[in-house]
Amino acid sequence: MTTQLNRRGFIRLAGLGGVVFASGLSGWASAANNAGNAASDFFFVQMSDSHWGFEGAPNPDARVTLPKAVAAVNALEQVPDFIVFTGDLTHTTDDPQERRKRLSEFKQIVEKLNVKQVYFMPGEHDAGLDQGAAYQEYFGKTHYTFDHKGVHFIVLDNVSDPGASIGDEQLSWLAADLDKLAPDARIVVFAHRPLFDLYPQWDWATRDGAKAIALLMPHTNVTVFYGHIHQENHHMTGHIAHHSAKSLIFALPAPGSQPKRAPLPWDSTQPYRGLGFRAIAAVQKNSAPTLTEFPVSKG
Known part of the structure; x- marks a missing residue:
């Protein structure tokens, strides 16, 4: 079921071992007030990069990490309004039958989440080898929109194209969707890859993320959440804040911090270090959504 998040409830949420971060986005509260307080307080959870089917180093607990993450979300005192997975639900495989097996197993695990609505989007590991064909059999469209309590959510697909592009057709779809919105509409965008050039190497x-950002730029209240890089990162393109999420399987190094993009080693003294999920609270009294980072517990 869903629940409204009040100030006291969010303080309890943030006290469950999370690290709180206030987004750089401004204007959420004023936009809600200008709409006659049509949007009530709420929060949702972002989970990302579970890579179900991955085996071996650096995560010796690969078969139990996702179920533990599901249990951690279910243990939150406040029930999220919804949960969104920002891609790489499964780990890549050349075998179409194995790909579907992993998608099916992932779906069975996350069906245990205690929440009314879960939204999905593919990562390149799910969709890059077959342009999202198998993914769509289990989870439907790879890009879409939905609305919740005065906020417009846009899910972009920048992974089904093996060339890492959104594509002209989807960009036209995005432009048409944005044309229907007021300049100060509250907008949240989900993508798997970063829309900006974080570290192309x-x-x-x-590749055409700048075109999407250009379409979003006339709107004053936009935040982007993404995955892919297996770590927390915060970046601004003009007034648009971009926030990446931690992975649920293994951590990756900071951009350009080492010669190769190799997973960080497993630390047996601190298992699950660098793994986690986040809660995003839209509280009317605040001028920005508040992000709370939660670890995956070894328990």
Whole structure:
């Protein structure tokens, strides 16, 4: 079921071992007030990069990490309004039958989440080898929109194209969707890869992401959440804040911090270090959404 998040409830949420970060986005509260307080307080959870089917180093607990993450989300005192997975649900495989097996197993695990609605999007590991064909059999469209309590959510697909592009057709779809919105509409965008050039040498970019950002730029209240880089990162393109999420399987190094994009070693003294999920709270009294980072517990 869903629940409204009040100030006291969010303080309890943030006290469950999370690290709180206030987004750089401004204007959420004023936009809600200008709409006659049509949007009530709420929060949702972002989970990303579970790579179900991955085996071996650096995560010796690969078969149990996702179920533990599901249990951690279910243990939150406040029930999220919804949960979104920002891609790489499964680990890549050349075998179409194995790809579908992994998608099916992932779906069975996350069906245990205690929440009314879960939204999905593919990562390149899910969709890059077959342009999202198998993914769509289990989870439907790879790009879409939905609305929740006065906020417009846009899910972009920048992975089904093996060339890491959104594509002209989807960009036209995005432009048409944005044309229907007021300049100060509250907008949240989900993508798997970063829309900006974070570190193209490691495939941490979207070839035509700048075109998507240009379409979003006239709107004053936009935040982007993405995955792919297996770590927390915060970046601004003009007034648009971009926030990457931690992975649920293994951590990756900071952009350009080492010669190769190799997973960080497993630390047996601190298992699950660098792994986690986040809660995003839209509280009317705040001028920005508040992000709370939660670890995956070894328990």
